[in-house]
Amino acid sequence: MGRLRGKSAIITGAASGMGAEEARVFAAEGARVTIADVDDGAGERLAKEIGARFHHLDVTDAAGWEALVTSAENAYGTVDVLVNNAGIVVWGGVTDLTEVDLRRVLDVNTIGVFLGMRAVAPAMERAGGGSIINIGSTSGLVGGPKALGYSASKWAVRGMTKAAALDLAPKNIRVNAVHPGLIRTPMSGAAADRTSGTPPLGRIGTPAEVAAVVVHLASDDSGYTTGADHVVDGGRTAGWT
């Protein structure tokens, strides 16, 4: 406990699923949390429950990001951690994914992550450094059937993480990616139906198991780690079984 004491952390998509679990664990570890989501009802309920702030944000809205960072700095003094967790899944393969759906999933999962990193970097520099954690997916390590747009969006998250880590290292801002496999959340209800086989560890993962890795990357325990991929998938992408 207390590994994030005094840190001001923004977590996007924290009204549900893994982001909500991360918000709970961050608060328990002493962080001052800003929950940023389009789902005002669930976001405000969780904020009240854990003593956090809720701020309405659509991650595709650049001006919204600027307002979020300003409000977090005004409330907590600094922005030390950003978890770019908000994401959507859109199913479709090379012949049946619509252009509209491809642009939408890239807008939320990829452009949203870029806008977030861009918005927090000056605030983190003012704070003397920071940690950005981008939530990718094992769909950013391998391909998936009928997941062309989702895969493209998550491979881009992985590439941007490494490029941004190089750009921001001189400012003492670390940037890492976390790639969950199949994790039990509202989103994965649909994914589970499309995924065949069982991971080597024999079960679907839990949000708490992803949150544990995210907390480590947010904390000073990971002070020499940047630009790295962290896979939390029960061994699914380790190789053939």
Ligand SMILES: NC(=O)c1ccc[n+]([C@@H]2O[C@H](COP(=O)([O-])OP(=O)(O)OC[C@H]3O[C@@H](n4cnc5c(N)ncnc54)[C@H](O)[C@@H]3O)[C@@H](O)[C@H]2O)c1
């Ligand atoms: N669940 C899985 O198995 C799995 C596996 C790998 C990666 N992921 C990734 O983990 C992240 C969280 O997934 P989850 O399963 O917890 O999903 P979820 O659907 O439970 O939660 C996603 C949250 O993001 C919010 N959101 C969606 N669009 C938004 C936008 N434009 N702006 C702000 N908020 C928005 C939603 O309101 C929701 O609260 C996503 O990036 C997802 O791609 C999930």
